[in-house]
Amino acid sequence: MDPLTVKELASRVLQHEDLFILDIRRREDYQDWKIEGRNVENINIPLAEIKAAPAEAKQQLPLDRPVYVVCYKGISAQTATALLQREGMDNVTYLIGGITGWGEHLEPVKAGTLPSGGSIYQFLRLGKGCLSYMVVVGNEAMVIDPSRFTEVYQTFADKHECSIKHVADTHLHADHLSGGRKLAAETGASYWFPQADDEGASFSYTPLQDGMTIALGDNQRAVTVLASPGHTYGSTSFIVDQEYLLTGDTLFVQSIGRPDLAGKADEWAKYLHATLYDRFPSLSQRMVVLPTHFSSTNELTEDGKVQSTLQALYTNNQRLNISPQKRFIELVTENLPPQPNSYQEIRQANLGLVHPEPKQQQEMEAGPNRCAVS
Numbered sequence: 001m002d003p004l005t006v007k008e009l010a011s012r013v014l015q016h017e018d019l020f021i022l023d024i025r026r027r028e029d030y031q032d033w034k035i036e037g038r039n040v041e042n043i044n045i046p047l048a049e050i051k052a053a054p055a056e057a058k059q060q061l062p063l064d065r066p067v068y069v070v071c072y073k074g075i076s077a078q079t080a081t082a083l084l085q086r087e088g089m090d091n092v093t094y095l096i097g098g099i100t101g102w103g104e105h106l107e108p109v110k111a112g113t114l115p116s117g118g119s120i121y122q123f124l125r126l127g128k129g130c131l132s133y134m135v136v137v138g139n140e141a142m143v144i145d146p147s148r149f150t151e152v153y154q155t156f157a158d159k160h161e162c163s164i165k166h167v168a169d170t171h172l173h174a175d176h177l178s179g180g181r182k183l184a185a186e187t188g189a190s191y192w193f194p195q196a197d198d199e200g201a202s203f204s205y206t207p208l209q210d211g212m213t214i215a216l217g218d219n220q221r222a223v224t225v226l227a228s229p230g231h232t233y234g235s236t237s238f239i240v241d242q243e244y245l246l247t248g249d250t251l252f253v254q255s256i257g258r259p260d261l262a263g264k265a266d267e268w269a270k271y272l273h274a275t276l277y278d279r280f281p282s283l284s285q286r287m288v289v290l291p292t293h294f295s296s297t298n299e300l301t302e303d304g305k306v307q308s309t310l311q312a313l314y315t316n317n318q319r320l321n322i323s324p325q326k327r328f329i330e331l332v333t334e335n336l337p338p339q340p341n342s343y344q345e346i347r348q349a350n351l352g353l354v355h356p357e358p359k360q361q362q363e364m365e366a367g368p369n370r371c372a373v374s
Contacts, residue, residue, distance in 0.1 A: 001093040004068050006105040009095060010126055013037035013297065014107065014304035020062055022092075023070045024050060024080050025099065033367045035070060035102060035127065036297045047076050054083045067092045074098040100362060102127035106152045108134075109304050111290060114241040116219050122290060122305055123152065129294050129369040130176055131306055134164075135240055138217025142166035143189075144238060144246055145292045146179040148361060153183055166214055166223075168192035169350075170248030170292060171235040172199070174261040175340040175369045177361055178350045181205075194227075196234030202352035208236050228279060230272025231257030231371070233264075245287040245310065250275060252291045253299045253308050255372035256319040258336055261343055265336070269329040276320055277328075285311035293371050319373060335374040341367040 012019055019040045023030045030044040043060060050057045061067050061084070069084075069092060071077040077094035084092045095102065104127070111122040111133070118137035125131070125147060133144040134153060141162045143153050157164050167184040171194060181203055184191035192214075193205040210227035213220065224239040231249040235257070238246040249257040256276060259268035287310050294306045301307065314320050322328040340346070342364040348354045349364070356364060 001066060001091065003093050003096045005096050006101045006127075007107070009035070009068075009102065010105055010107040010124075013040065013126060014109070014124075014300070016302075018065070020065055020067050021070055022061060022067050022080070023099075024076060025071060029072075033099065033103075035099070038297060038300070040297075047071070047080055050080050050083055054087050058084060058087045058089060061089065061092075063089065063091060065091065069094040070102075071098045073100050099127070100366070103365065104128075104149065104362075106132075106147060106149060108152075108156055111305055111307060112244060112288060114219075114222075115243055116222075116241050118217065118219070118222070118241070120240055120244055120290070121156070122307075123147075123156075124304070124306070126297070128176065128365070129296075131290070131292050131294065133246060133290060135216060135223065136160060136162050137219050137222050139163060140165045140216045142168065142214065142216055142223060143180075143183060144168050145170055145173075145248065146183050148177045148179040148182070150179045150183040150186060153179075154186065157187075163187070164189045165216065166190050166192060168208065168236075168238070170194070170237065170246070170250075171232040172197035172347060173249075173350050174343040174347050175293075175371050176365055177346060177356075181352065194232075194234030194236045196229070197232050198234075199347075199351055200353065208234075210236075226279075228275045230259055230268055230275045232262065233268060233271065235275075239283075239287070242284070243288060244290055245280075245283065246290045246292075248292045249371045251280065251289060251313065251317075251320075252293060252295065252372050253289070253306060253313065254295060254317065255374075256317070256332070257371055258373050259332060260336055261339065261347075261371075265333045266329065269332045270325070272332065273325050273328050277325075280310060281314065283310060285309065285314065289313060293369050295369075295372050332373050337370045337372070337374050340370045341365070 069077040164187040195207040214223040216222035
């Protein structure tokens with residue numbers, strides 16, 4: 001069997017195909033972060049155990065379906081694959097790039113069509129649980145919450161014969177390195193950022209202001225800015241063509257954003273409550289919510305998107321049905337997962353105050369996102 005690429009893996013996960021993954025990393029790393037999908041089956045046998053007893057490892061694996069070996073970067077997996085093949089397993093191959101490559105791959109899907117003309121695309125970073133967006137109207141585009149892999153957005157824009165005119169970050173990210181400034185510089189686009197999250201940023205930007213509109217193509221009010229503090233003080237959402245609500249890390253399909261990554265959980269939880277219990281309920285509940293993260297591939301729809309309507313979320317998302325405010329704040333601040341890997345360093349990098357090398361960037365972003373309340 002030929003080795004599996006991360007793009008092929010992404011396609012199979014999105015199509016909910018059956019997959020069997022043999023992860024040969026250390027047990028603690030596997031337990032912290034693994035390849036997931038609706039029909040993905042995982043087993044963890046560290047490489048040292050396979051080397052010591054390949055025949056015993058074989059007994060734990062299926063012989064009637066493909067087995068894909070995953071390591072950190074796709075190198076050790078080749079060794080494990082060869083050992084198992086010597087045991088007579090011709091149904092074994094490996095994932096090129098390993099879990100690192102999986103965590104860096106972006107897969108674009110069409111999230112919807114705009115009522116006034118145009119489209120919105122969702123870029124799924126399946127291995128990291130991150131989402132970014134491109135809004136296209138005519139031959140102009142706006143990219144929201146881009147990852148550091150800016151070439152993906154430029155290639156996609158070129159393919160769709162449009163120019164990236166605007167780039168925005170909904171807030172100061174703490175779980176992944178933003179590609180916003182870099183993409184804006186590469187394309188000559190305007191870079192938008194919430195001033196309330198400016199903690200000494202070293203770069204210039206155009207401040208996002210509540211109620212302002214951003215034009216795309218012939219639609220002068222394609223995107224409306226909506227202040228939605230809580231995850232951070234400057235957290236901002238975008239209403240696209242009055243149909244889609246891009247909520248950043250404020251509201252997710254199955255949870256809500258955590259308010260503690262700047263050490264101000266109690267204070268920001270109050271803002272989060274006001275956003276979720278006052279501001280968003282005042283909007284049209286038919287709006288389609290498009291968040292910047294997801295916690296589980298169970299949040300993917302049958303056609304491979306992460307989205308829901310406000311109405312459905314206020315019915316099904318338990319974090320949106322807690323009263324009184326005091327109880328909400330208690331639950332939010334007491335149910336916080338471990339903090340993201342290197343989150344303080346990531347915040348500093350996203351402010352332009354430190355400039356990590358590519359290898360450091362990989363290490364800083366390793367692991368799942370942890371932006372949601374448990």
